Amino acid sequence: MKNIFYILVLIVAVCTSCKEYLDVKPKGQTIPETAEEFSAMLQYHLDRIDNEDMGDYEIMGDSENVLYYEFFSDNLDASLTFYPDGARSPVYIGSKINTFQDKYEDLYKVIGDCNIIIDNLEEKNTELGKKVLATAYALRGVCYYNLLRLFCEPYDKSKEQEMLGLSVVERFDVEARPVRNNMKESVDFIEKTLKDAITFHQTDQTFRFTEDVAKAYLARLYFWTQQWDKAIAVSEEILEKYPLQEGTAYLDMMQARYDQKGNTILKSYVYGPRGDWSYGLSLSESKVRPVSEELVNLFVEKGNDVRYELSFDKKRLNTKRICSCVRSDEMCLIIAESYAHKADAANALKYLNLLRSKRITGHVPYTESTLPAVDADALIKVDATGKPLTPLISAILNERRKEFYMEADRWFELKRNGRPEFWVAANGSKYETLKYFYTAPLPKEDIDFGTGVIQNEGYTE
Amino acid sequence: MKKIGYLLVSSFLIALCGCGDVDEVPPRTNNLTTNYLVPKPKLLTAEEREAINERIARYNEAIQ
Structure with a gap:
């Protein structure tokens, strides 16, 4: 009986101590340690841009996303839709307005992963480390730019301090519930993030978000905000x-x-599998x-x-x-x-x-x-x-x-x-x-x- | 008595292990129940119906 008791104590000790063995900050996930592991974290999102089976609904938008924006606009004439094939397509923006809530969450998930990389990557001076960091900054900037265009009203310079902006999250914190910054603060943050990406002069196309891409999005940001x-x-x-x-x-x-x-x-769809x-x-x-x-x-x-x-x-x-x-x-x-x-x-x-x-x-x-x-x-x-x-x-x-x-x-x-x-x-x-x-x-x-x-x-x- | 004591302590320790994995983050609710209502579509007026018919007629003529 005593032996059984001691064995049970040992089991309990092991079970309770293992909880602290793994460095768990994001609930249910572990923080990577090497540049390769952080790169793998990024690659998941980059792969979605190229692989239509995985679906990219929020970063660049897959073919269905692009098409639906055309449906929402006046480029395609909804009043001339051919039925019954056209029955499954959205009539107008109102048909899909609530799906943007998911897009909001998906964008912040990508931002969260970028923040984890920016906060925790220690190999900042290796070639791989620099590429990963540059891409994390660029991708974060792109996601915030997408959020700005989708979830904020169009820019008005006379009201930039009063207009509602985004919840700017710069560090990963699963407990955080930040309120919305104003438009100017949000725009300044996106500008800074994209400029941070540009300083790395990243040119490796396999990481997709190169220096030139970051600059293109910076140009888009300046244009959207009338600078x-x-x-x-x-x-x-x-x-x-x-x-x-x-x-x-x-x-x-x-x-x-x-x-x-x-x-x-x-x-x-550049680096993904060839399938239509x-x-x-x-x-x-x-x-x-x-x-x-x-x-x-x-x-x-x-x-x-x-x-x-x-x-x-x-x-x-x-x-x-x-x-x-x-x-x-x-x-x-x-x-x-x-x-x-x-x-x-x-x-x-x-x-x-x-x-x-x-x-x-x-x-x-x-x-x-x-x-x-x-x-x-x-x-x-x-x-x-x-x-x-x-x-x-x-x-x-x-x-x-x-x-x-x-x-x-x-x-x-x-x-x-x-x-x-x-x-x-x-x-x-x-x-x-x-x-x-x-x-x-x-x-x-x-x-x-x-x-x-x-x-x-x-x-x- | 000693056996009961061992059993009670063992059960308590096992219960401690079992409670170790409580998820502190509440589960996400289903977004289908958090949709915002959009205004219901209205029936076309006679004038609007006429405008649409003219649009369709122009299209049919253009593609011939």
């Missing part, structure tokens, strides 16, 4: 390194299914809804514009590869619009015409007097600063709409430029995209937790 001079400076640097493609080189780049070609800086099943489903789904007549009518040059036949067929059904990517063409239009907002029409036209010259055969450069008039029936009525559209800004926005069709850009352009309300029809009913839908709801759980996190306007029950 025109900074947007121009960074974008010009990228554009010089990644000159625009034209003709067959452009088509080759845009139609490449897996290869990152031409002036593409970052693209999904879920991408193929998205491509089929893109054809349940014709391209809107308003977008088609922007192609004034029709077949002389290389994007015309690249984008849709004679039945106005999508033919373009669904692309989740970052390319320097965007930087060109960022520069054009930034100069336009600075009232520098000459430079704005220079960059607008540069892009058009690469796309349109027999291109005739716009001048201030030959710019098309603003379309009074267009959905966007005001620019990013709230002023009525000028012919120059209107031309730049239209060019951007043609260039980035089927690349999840239009929805955010609508958000950035006034959040216009519009409606679509389905099954005899009218579905309205209301202003508050452009800013997604934070998870209701976080609000109900009672720590003071403020929900976005419009989501009350």
Whole structure:
């Protein structure tokens, strides 16, 4: 009996002591120790960008995510949806608004992993350690940028100290429930994180978020937050390194299914397995809804514009590869619009015409007097600063709409430029995209937790 | 008496082991129960229905 008792004591001692053997900070997980282990932590998220079977819903967005943003926007005409195939596609943003709560949590999970790496990686001076750290900073910056665009209202410089920003979490703490910082604090943090990534000058493409990618996102951040001079400076640097493609080189780049070609800086599905099943489903789904007549009518040059036949067929059904990517063409239009907002029409036209010259055969450069008039029936009525559209800004926005069709850009352009309300029809009913839908709801759980996190306007029950 | 004592102490020690893995973090609730309501769609008015029909007609004409 005594022996049995002593054995039991030994078992209990072992069981209770083992709890403290493993260094457990994140609940149920262990902290890596070597650079290889931290790299493996990162690779899980990087693999999701490249592997459509794993699903990337929040970092770059897989093909379904990209397609759904096109469905939410006015690029594809919901009122012309073909049924019954179109029945499973979202009619409008309201059909999927609550799914953004999951996206919010997923983004913070990635941020959490990046914070663990930044806080705990000790091998800061080895080659691998530097790559891992650089990627963690860049990925964190990208995730926060995505959060900013999804869950905060469009930037208003006059209210940047009052506007609700993000819950900025810089260190991993599973117990933390931070409240929302203001917009300026959030933007400053994202800028700092991306700049931290850039200081490493990381160029290894297998880590995806290289120095150039971090710079591209920095340019996007400056553009979104109307810091025109900074947007121009960074974008010009990228554009010089990644000159625009034209003709067959452009088509080759845009139609490449897996290869990152031409002036593409970052693209999904590059390093993953070659398989088309879920991408193929998205491509089929893109054809349940014709391209809107308003977008088609922007192609004034029709077949002389290389994007015309690249984008849709004679039945106005999508033919373009669904692309989740970052390319320097965007930087060109960022520069054009930034100069336009600075009232520098000459430079704005220079960059607008540069892009058009690469796309349109027999291109005739716009001048201030030959710019098309603003379309009074267009959905966007005001620019990013709230002023009525000028012919120059209107031309730049239209060019951007043609260039980035089927690349999840239009929805955010609508958000950035006034959040216009519009409606679509389905099954005899009218579905309205209301202003508050452009800013997604934070998870209701976080609000109900009672720590003071403020929900976005419009989501009350 | 001694045997009962050993048994009681042993049971107490085993119970200590069993309580060691209480999850301090409450389980996540299902998001399906935390959806926000969106306004219900409205029926199209006659004017809106006409506008949609014209849109469909323009599309059918354009693709011929």
